[in-house]
Amino acid sequence: MHSRTAFFVSDGTGITAEAFGNAILAQFDLSIRGIRLPFVDTIDKAHQAIRQINHTHEVEGKKPIVFTTLVNPALQELLRSHCKGMVMDMFGTFVHPLEGELGVKSHHRVGRFTDISKSKAYSNRMEAINYTLLHDDGQSNRDLSGADVILIGVSRSGKTPTSLYLAMQHGLKVANYPLIPEDFDRKRLPPALDDHRKKLFGLTIQPERLSEIRNERRPDSRYASLENCRYEVAEAEAMMRRAGVRWLSTTTKSIEEISTTILSDLRPQNLQNLSSFS
Amino acid sequence: MHSRTAFFVSDGTGITAEAFGNAILAQFDLSIRGIRLPFVDTIDKAHQAIRQINHTHEVEGKKPIVFTTLVNPALQELLRSHCKGMVMDMFGTFVHPLEGELGVKSHHRVGRFTDISKSKAYSNRMEAINYTLLHDDGQSNRDLSGADVILIGVSRSGKTPTSLYLAMQHGLKVANYPLIPEDFDRKRLPPALDDHRKKLFGLTIQPERLSEIRNERRPDSRYASLENCRYEVAEAEAMMRRAGVRWLSTTTKSIEEISTTILSDLRPQNLQNLSSFS
Numbered sequence: 118m119h120s121r122t123a124f125f126v127s128d129g130t131g132i133t134a135e136a137f138g139n140a141i142l143a144q145f146d147l148s149i150r151g152i153r154l155p156f157v158d159t160i161d162k163a164h165q166a167i168r169q170i171n172h173t174h175e176v177e178g179k180k181p182i183v184f185t186t187l188v189n190p191a192l193q194e195l196l197r198s199h200c201k202g203m204v205m206d207m208f209g210t211f212v213h214p215l216e217g218e219l220g221v222k223s224h225h226r227v228g229r230f231t232d233i234s235k236s237k238a239y240s241n242r243m244e245a246i247n248y249t250l251l252h253d254d255g256q257s258n259r260d261l262s263g264a265d266v267i268l269i270g271v272s273r274s275g276k277t278p279t280s281l282y283l284a285m286q287h288g289l290k291v292a293n294y295p296l297i298p299e300d301f302d303r304k305r306l307p308p309a310l311d312d313h314r315k316k317l318f319g320l321t322i323q324p325e326r327l328s329e330i331r332n333e334r335r336p337d338s339r340y341a342s343l344e345n346c347r348y349e350v351a352e353a354e355a356m357m358r359r360a361g362v363r364w365l366s367t368t369t370k371s372i373e374e375i376s377t378t379i380l381s382d383l384r385p386q387n388l389q390n391l392s393s394f395s
Numbered sequence: 396m397h398s399r400t401a402f403f404v405s406d407g408t409g410i411t412a413e414a415f416g417n418a419i420l421a422q423f424d425l426s427i428r429g430i431r432l433p434f435v436d437t438i439d440k441a442h443q444a445i446r447q448i449n450h451t452h453e454v455e456g457k458k459p460i461v462f463t464t465l466v467n468p469a470l471q472e473l474l475r476s477h478c479k480g481m482v483m484d485m486f487g488t489f490v491h492p493l494e495g496e497l498g499v500k501s502h503h504r505v506g507r508f509t510d511i512s513k514s515k516a517y518s519n520r521m522e523a524i525n526y527t528l529l530h531d532d533g534q535s536n537r538d539l540s541g542a543d544v545i546l547i548g549v550s551r552s553g554k555t556p557t558s559l560y561l562a563m564q565h566g567l568k569v570a571n572y573p574l575i576p577e578d579f580d581r582k583r584l585p586p587a588l589d590d591h592r593k594k595l596f597g598l599t600i601q602p603e604r605l606s607e608i609r610n611e612r613r614p615d616s617r618y619a620s621l622e623n624c625r626y627e628v629a630e631a632e633a634m635m636r637r638a639g640v641r642w643l644s645t646t647t648k649s650i651e652e653i654s655t656t657i658l659s660d661l662r663p664q665n666l667q668n669l670s671s672f673s
Contacts (some may be wrong), residue, residue, distance in 0.1 A: 136415075141490060144501035180496060182493065203496045205493075215460070250555070278563070281524065285560060373408045374408055376408075377431075
């Protein structure tokens with residue numbers, strides 16, 4: 118049973134309101150039911166959201182927590198005056214002091230992203246996703262010079278999800294290559310990677326965890342056995358050490374943490390964005 | 396030339412701080428250079444971040460805008476007292492009033508996500524990504540009953556990126572199926588989908604935009620010609636209408652907007668999460 122309901126109300130997708138609200142709520146030892154209310158961009162939809170919030174208040178007898186990123190001042194005001202939840206107005210709170218510091222008025226415009234699909238950044242992102250899909254799991258050696266990053270590591274060390282995340286969220290073209298028994302026998306990295314040393318980044322993982330993951334796939338196989346996982350991980354790490362490849366352990370990390378670490382280490386400039394918000 | 400620098404400072408990845416800060420800054424007609432400073436989780440790293448911010452202040456002669464989600468009160472305080480930027484303390488601002496309403500103290504714990512890789516939600520997400528990759532572009536009819544959503548649409552209407560986003564961010568198993576000339580000749584949906592009508596969601600796109608996108612791939616082909624794009628889109632829309640399949644146009648929408656719309660329409664419960672933050 119949850120102890121409180123939280124709403125994330127936005128005139129857009131509500132993804133930012135939800136991510137931010139969840140990060141705040143994670144600071145409390147409570148079980149929270151979260152409900153995202155996206156595209157609240159008319160008076161009618163605002164009234165509908167208010168009804169839903171007030172209904173929850175009645176049923177639960179506790180104020181719902183309402184995180185909002187509403188941009189439209191009329192809708193902000195409507196929510197503030199009619200809703201019985203505790204309203205955390207994320208935009209209002211910060212936009213006003215910023216107007217003072219920046220010396221310009223905010224334009225309260227919704228839907229800056231409406232035409233994002235035609236922007237250059239957006240088509241780069243699409244291209245990055247396509248590139249990354251074509252270069253998953255060593256499928257293709259073609260155009261490796263076009264890659265921004267090449268991930269290497271044993272099977273099931275986290276290469277595919279990390280590659281897709283970097284492509285989707287950062288527009289990077291990512292190739293990934295499995296390190297396999299043939300490579301360990303030869304005691305060297307796959308020859309296709311020789312010319313791309315600077316782009317390599319390794320993922321490793323604790324053998325115990327790797328064995329668990331592989332056992333979900335192929336129970337009781339030699340592939341999944343702890344003995345084999347220990348062998349593969351030790352060989353892969355030795356190989357990366359010899360080749361001077363940077364690497365990190367994915368064992369206790371989320372995709373977001375792995376990706377941020379790779380970006381910081383390999384291309385710190387990717388944590389910088391020059392965006393024109395006009 | 397950018398007119399102001401913004402920093403996003405976090406003891407974690409800084410992804411939330413950046414998304415939120417960018418959403419706020421988008422309300423201003425300014426060109427902003429954004430710099431993410433992740434994993435600021437020690438006094439040393441905080442001092443390093445402060446030096447970088449103050450150096451920017453000196454060079455540019457304007458206060459940098461500093462969005463922070465620091466959880467550690469000692470680091471928050473250090474930043475507030477030593478940094479010459481305008482500090483927007485996203486956590487401090489909202490956590491204190493929430494403590495009052497919720498009647499519990501926040502635990503100021505960093506790294507709640509450290510062991511996320513072992514959680515059930517995380518392994519569902521990994522499984523969803525694997526499922527979605529195996530069921531991209533009609534590759535496999537196996538286990539379609541395991542899909543949460545099946546996207547259909549003409550080639551290059553946005554199915555693959557949307558599928559991957561829904562898998563990665565929402566842990567949904569998504570299959571996608573291209574609608575191709577053979578389907579238009581037969582005037583019916585691919586037979587493999589007959590038993591899964593309720594899960595279908597269609598993506599369509601303006602023929603002019605589709606022709607642009609296809610021309611980047613295969614310039615001057617019949618496939619990319621406006622005439623052919625008009626034919627395919629008209630046939631696909633007619634087919635979806637006859638079959639009673641819900642659909643939306645991706646022409647001016649971001650992946651996030653498309654995904655949120657699909658979730659609202661098909662499975663509103665997916666905008667609800669019951670999370671235990673303990």
